[in-house]
Amino acid sequence: MLNERQTELLKLIVEDYIKTARPISSNSLCKALNCSSATIRNEMALLEEIGLIEKTHISSGRIPSEKGYRYYVDNIMKPKELTGEDVLKLQQVFQNKSLVLTDAISKSMEIISEITNYTTVVLGPSSQDNRLTKVEVVPITERELVAIVITDKGHVQHKNIMLSENVELNEIKQTVDLINKLVIGTPISEVSTTLEYEVKPIIANYVKQHEVLYNAFYNAFSDFASASNVQMNGRKNILMQPEFDNTEKIREIINKFDDKEIINSIKEEGNGINIYIGSENDIDEDLTVIKTKYNNNGEEGTIALIGPKRMEYDHVVTLLDYIKQNLE
Amino acid sequence: MLNERQTELLKLIVEDYIKTARPISSNSLCKALNCSSATIRNEMALLEEIGLIEKTHISSGRIPSEKGYRYYVDNIMKPKELTGEDVLKLQQVFQNKSLVLTDAISKSMEIISEITNYTTVVLGPSSQDNRLTKVEVVPITERELVAIVITDKGHVQHKNIMLSENVELNEIKQTVDLINKLVIGTPISEVSTTLEYEVKPIIANYVKQHEVLYNAFYNAFSDFASASNVQMNGRKNILMQPEFDNTEKIREIINKFDDKEIINSIKEEGNGINIYIGSENDIDEDLTVIKTKYNNNGEEGTIALIGPKRMEYDHVVTLLDYIKQNLE
């Protein structure tokens, strides 16, 4: 579709703009393309007609359009080699053999946020389809106890519980034993039902203060089921981007970052590393989201990177790719 | 020091400015003070001389100075009665008897952030001087296990651990038993030392892969010791304040909010509800921090509220007071 010079021109415009955040003039590209500004203007007019670049006003230089970024990402961009420094930082994580996969991901996304100055997101797998492995209860005072729930995939949740009446240690133990007997192996999403219809009737029979205890555990479990597992790094980085140098936009983005539902919608379905430029993503039309799935013991999570549309696509893709490979 | 009319004048200026964020003119106070604007100007000149109010430019209306806020808070302000709505919201938390104290605090500070549109902070007690109550280990796969540590005050921390070599279940159990025997009752801050000098020599004797296991637990414990316990609500609220309508200031504040050290320095030492206006606090000279200690089973935490200097002091103090009373 584009000839060699046009391709080179688009490449220069995109990469220059990524670096400087300012419209690119025909003049500034003369040397690189080895021709006069007039020629470049002619070519620019063409690229603009196809919709790959835009002007900010009638006599301004050009900036890439969304379509332009897309073309660049799909057809022009080459993976960028990582610097030794970047590799070094990441190797420290991957060579630490005592780290569990999820911790390694956490740490490496933290590092990537620092390297790139973009915002990174780790969406841990939901525990919904985990199965209960163990329920543990440790008394703290006469009235307070801590309930710990562990799933087969190694997720742990705990909740401190206040008993409104004195309950005998013995009865607590009985209840826990019962729960462990009846509920273990049940998926988290079904625990409350099982608790209601199988456990409750039985403890009602032989535990005196069963209501109190039952409610306490019921609450603990429902909290667990609804807990989401999101980590964000470098949220503030986005505020530093020159294109977001107005309070309106900053407020808008910060609000979106604080919205759990929006952040949870980042979850990736497709395979590979996927790039959603501007209006292609559901977060904000001025942002680009790059994300990919990861797999931990059959559980799927998502790692993502959020930055301005003017993102160092080549660098970022290479980084994510590097992580993806090291995780296997 | 101030006569009645001067006091009333300062009160009007402070409260007006809190509401509108704009300099107050002499004219606008005529009705309230029942005298002419010229008279008010004379009084204003006096208040300005003492340093209680300021002009933003030579012919502007007046705004309270830091000293003015201080005088208002110390001598003029009266606690504001809470609205039924506010009380209702908070009662839902305090009447829930199954909530542990820390959860009740969390929830109520969340609500206060919503009510006031300021930022609230809960600094949980540090676990440093807690004593170890129990160590539990649950195997997930052959190589992965989750270690759970529980303290006497009911704090729980867990860490998933990857073993770099196969370790027999039996040996893990032995190690855990040993730790439980030797380390229980030790303050968290001393656990690593005890681990190093008391546990390590012994497991070296009768656990084959003791290095692997020892390291795993050592890491788990040090993570625990360093974990801080901070909750912030409504961080973004501060961005909405009209006085912070410039990106520079927003960036500055967001950066400070993201800095763990700065946030941890909010910890309150004094008794009662304390107000730190502008340069009186260590966060930012354009902010006011109001904070108070709370006590949970002998452990001390801090709850705080961060807003612009132009804060609804009466409302906020009453709210914090209400919480403080209900926590006892």
Add this chain to the structure above:
DNA sequence: TATTAGCACTCCTATTTGTCGAATGCTATC
């Protein structure tokens, strides 16, 4: 036919200028 030089044109940016209105401080008077 592709390239380029040259020029008119557009629009952004920054600076200046002027006007209006909202305040003030001061003075003379009540």
Add this chain to the structure above:
DNA sequence: GATAGCATTCGACAAATAGGAGTGCTAATA
């Protein structure tokens, strides 16, 4: 001591101005 009145100051806004960066177009050139 309180007030009316007036000159004065300054911010906010709009209009005017100048400079510069960049474009599109046309005609000449290779």
